Amino acid sequence: MKAAHVKSTTLRPEDERLPLGKTIAYGLQHVLTMYGGIIAPPLIIGGAAGLTPEQIGVLVASCLFVGGLATILQTVGIPFFGAQLPLVQGTSFASVSTMVAIVNGDGGLQSVFGAVLAASLIGFLIAPFFAKIVRFFPPVVTGVVITMIGLSLTPVAANWAMGGNAKADDYGSLANIGLAGMTMLIVLLLSKVGKAAISRLSILLAMVIGTVIAVFLGMADFSAVPHGSIFAFPQPFAFGWPVFEVGAIVSMTIVVIVILTETTADILAVGEIAKTRVDSKRIANGLRADMASSVLAPVFNTFTQSAFAQNVGLVAITGVKSRFVVTAGGGILVVLGLLPILGRVVAAIPTPVLGGAGIVLFGTVAASGIRTLASVKYENNLNMIIVATSIAFGALPIVKTDFYDQFPTWFATIFHSGISSAAVMAVLLNLLFNELKIGTPKRDGSAYAAAPPRMLIAEQIPRIVKAEEVRGLLEGDHFKSGRLIDAAGEEIPVVDDDEFKGIVADYRKRCEEAGVPCPDESEFVRSGPASPPHH
Numbered sequence: 001m002k003a004a005h006v007k008s009t010t011l012r013p014e015d016e017r018l019p020l021g022k023t024i025a026y027g028l029q030h031v032l033t034m035y036g037g038i039i040a041p042p043l044i045i046g047g048a049a050g051l052t053p054e055q056i057g058v059l060v061a062s063c064l065f066v067g068g069l070a071t072i073l074q075t076v077g078i079p080f081f082g083a084q085l086p087l088v089q090g091t092s093f094a095s096v097s098t099m100v101a102i103v104n105g106d107g108g109l110q111s112v113f114g115a116v117l118a119a120s121l122i123g124f125l126i127a128p129f130f131a132k133i134v135r136f137f138p139p140v141v142t143g144v145v146i147t148m149i150g151l152s153l154t155p156v157a158a159n160w161a162m163g164g165n166a167k168a169d170d171y172g173s174l175a176n177i178g179l180a181g182m183t184m185l186i187v188l189l190l191s192k193v194g195k196a197a198i199s200r201l202s203i204l205l206a207m208v209i210g211t212v213i214a215v216f217l218g219m220a221d222f223s224a225v226p227h228g229s230i231f232a233f234p235q236p237f238a239f240g241w242p243v244f245e246v247g248a249i250v251s252m253t254i255v256v257i258v259i260l261t262e263t264t265a266d267i268l269a270v271g272e273i274a275k276t277r278v279d280s281k282r283i284a285n286g287l288r289a290d291m292a293s294s295v296l297a298p299v300f301n302t303f304t305q306s307a308f309a310q311n312v313g314l315v316a317i318t319g320v321k322s323r324f325v326v327t328a329g330g331g332i333l334v335v336l337g338l339l340p341i342l343g344r345v346v347a348a349i350p351t352p353v354l355g356g357a358g359i360v361l362f363g364t365v366a367a368s369g370i371r372t373l374a375s376v377k378y379e380n381n382l383n384m385i386i387v388a389t390s391i392a393f394g395a396l397p398i399v400k401t402d403f404y405d406q407f408p409t410w411f412a413t414i415f416h417s418g419i420s421s422a423a424v425m426a427v428l429l430n431l432l433f434n435e436l437k438i439g440t441p442k443r444d445g446s447a448y449a450a451a452p453p454r455m456l457i458a459e460q461i462p463r464i465v466k467a468e469e470v471r472g473l474l475e476g477d478h479f480k481s482g483r484l485i486d487a488a489g490e491e492i493p494v495v496d497d498d499e500f501k502g503i504v505a506d507y508r509k510r511c512e513e514a515g516v517p518c519p520d521e522s523e524f525v526r527s528g529p530a531s532p533p534h535h
Contacts, residue, residue, distance in 0.1 A: 013274045014085055016322040026320050027328030029204035030088050031336070032349065033361060034308045038067055038090035038333075041099075041303060048100045049109045055239075057340065062234045062301040063091045065337025070293030070305045071330030074286060075323040083286030085270050085278075086315050086326040089293060090333075092262075092306035095255045099303060101409075102248045113298035114242035119252035120294035120304060123260060127291055130260050131284035136427050137268055138434075140383045141390075143372035144426040145265040145419065146272065148394040149309040150366025152418035155398060156310075157362050161355030176352040179219060183210035183356025191317075203314060203357050210353035222348045230341045234300045242298055251409065252304075256294070258420050259306045263290050265423055266307035273312065273368055274321040309419070310358065313365035382433040386426060394422025 018026070042059035051059070070089035077084040099112045137145075161180035162172040170176060183206050190202035198205065214220035267286045271278030286307075293305040315321060336342050378384045396403050397416050404412040415421045485491055 012276050013321045014276055014323040017324055018320075018322055023322070023325050023328045024332075025201060025204065026318070026322075026325040027330075027332055029201060029318075030311050030314060030326055030329035031332045032204060032207050032354075033314050033357070034088050034090055034311055035349070035354075038063055038308075041091045041093055041096050044096055045099050045103060045109075045112070045303070048103045051109075057228070058234070058238055059301060061232060061337050061340055062238075063303070063337075064333050065234050066293065066297050066300050066302045067091060067305065068330045068333030068335075068337060069296070070289070071333060072327055073293060074289045074307070075327040075330065077285065077289075081285060081289045081292060083267050083278075083282050083289065084323055085267060085276070085282075085286070086274065086311075086321060086323045087266060087270055087286070087307045088311040088326055088329060089290070089305050090308050091297075091302060092255075092259050092304045095252065095259070095304045098251050098255050102245075102251065110240050110243040111245050111248050112303070113239070113301075114244040115248035115252035116303055117242055117295060117298045118244055118249045119256045120291050120297070122253050123256040124288060124291035124295060127260065127287035128284045130264070131280045131287055133264070133427070136430060136435075137264075138430065139372050140376045140386055140434075141423070141426040141430050142265075142268050142272060143369050143376060144387055144390045144394070145369070145423045146269045146312075146372055147366050147369030147391060148419050148422035149265065149269060150313065150362050150364070150369060151391075151395065152398055153310055153313075153358070153362035153365065157355050157358030159355070160351045160358055162352075164351035164355075175217070175219065179210065179214055179217070179350065180352040180356035180359070182213060183207065183353045184359050185356075186210060187357055187360045199318075201318075203317070203361065206357055207349060207353055210356060211349050214350045214353060219352075220348060220350050222345070225341065225345055225348060228340055231338060232340055233338060236299050236301075238301050254414060256291075256304065258414055258417055259290070259294075259304055260287055261420050261423050262309070262417065263287060263307045265419060266309055266312055269309075269365070269368070270307075270312050270315055272372055273316045276321075309365065310361055313361040313363075313368075316368045317361060317364040386429040386433060389429060390422045390426035393425045394418040397421060 017023075039060050042063050043056060046056035046059050067088075067090040071087070074082050074087050074089050075084065076082060095116075099116075102112050102115055103109060159166075161177055163170055163176040165171060186206040186209050187202050190205055191199050193199055193202075211220055215222075263286065264283055267283050268278055271282075290305060290307070294303075297303055297305055311326070373387060376383050376387070395418060398418045404416055407415075414424070
């Protein structure tokens with residue numbers, strides 16, 4: 001029993017290793033899911049800078065190359081760098097509007113690279129302190145943020161489904177939306193298939209089938225694939241040395257804070273989906289990897305890096321939690337960055353196909369957040385106000401994109417993101433209503449006495465295994481991989497005597513502060529003997 005318990009604490013869900021074929025296939029699925037998002041920033045910024053198609057191609061290849069390296073660092077991890085979670089890294093879309101504004105200034109593209117380099121160094125220095133905010137992200141906050149990640153990505157899926165280019169003649173046509181709908185239907189049908197391997201690859205297979213359908217309908221164009229170089233290594237500082245302007249650096253530093261907020265939310269979201277432990281140390285490692293990759297990015301002609309929320313949805317919908325699958329996706333991105341011809345093949349996938357798959361993906365992210373919010377207690381507290389206000393506040397820039405146009409630039413940069421808006425509001429309201437005691441109504445005693453924290457004292461394990469004194473077990477409790485799990489799927493922690501006393505003392509203190517009676521000590525050890533252990 002002891003050995004089984006040790007194994008359960010060392011083998012994390014994200015450490016699962018799959019066969020090579022499945023690992024590569026699932027990794028490719030991650031690449032296809034985020035490909036449209038990762039190439040959009042260089043296309044927009046390159047166009048604003050007046051670059052030639054060949055120069056824009058260099059930006060795109062650089063984004064793929066650096067994004068792949070950043071993904072490998074984030075998933076594999078080295079000391080102090082990498083959250084070791086299934087997170088795909090790529091060029092952040094949050095910085096696009098700020099970078100376009102810098103491009104239109106006197107410094108041009110070189111000022112963008114200088115601002116990204118300097119701001120990312122600042123972000124790297126504050127990452128460990130920023131990670132400390134994890135204690136202010138209880139389920140009522142993380143649930144809001146995860147839900148908003150999904151909702152904020154829905155307009156992206158809608159734009160893809162309509163064709164992706166608002167200036168095109170066929171933008172929003174029935175043909176485009178019909179192709180997106182067909183792809184979405186294929187995703188749903190493949191997800192219904194009883195075979196797990198097909199169901200898990202439903203997104204990838206739907207994209208392939210959707211592209212084949214598009215070819216027969218004349219809606220896919222692969223004619224540009226043979227043209228251009230086959231192999232090309234990104235040249236450092238291909239557009240000249242970076243230029244450092246104070247105003248640009250300040251603006252980009254605000255963007256970096258937004259990116260740190262969104263990456264923190266993504267780390268917490270994927271941790272919640274994977275059912276793995278995420279603490280401030282792990283967040284700090286993830287943020288350091290994020291910022292280190294962003295510092296490297298301008299050297300290889302690209303921009304700020306961040307975790308991709310759409311791939312969090314892919315983890316949720318497929319159930320594949322292995323970080324090594326995403327590592328394989330990072331390797332594919334590196335190859336695409338070195339082999340532009342392969343990048344041209346992937347780029348030829350019709351945008352409506354991506355949109356059809358995105359509707360399911362992004363909706364799954366929102367559903368994961370709703371599931372987290374369903375576990376939050378709303379009785380005798382103000383959690384309902386926190387959730388309602390935060391979601392509505394986060395939705396403002398989504399449903400009304402010009403809402404913050406008249407605000408100062410630094411303010412608009414932060415709150416133009418629905419994810420950041422919801423996160424800031426949820427954290428502040430949680431502090432106001434749940435952390436600060438002044439003015440908060442006292443909770444009803446039944447809310448405390450009915451559900452004291454459940455624990456399992458280590459010395460009880462042998463007796464439970466031998467089916468002795470198990471009167472305290474509740475319906476639905478079961479052992480899995482050496483861990484005791486309750487009916488809700490949550491692990492009942494194993495503690496020693498000192499930890500037990502500390503938790504009971506802390507709970508009694510909270511009861512006293514709230515002015516409510518505290519349950520008897522035996523109520524804390526519901527999963528062991530009916531009577532409390534002798535201390």
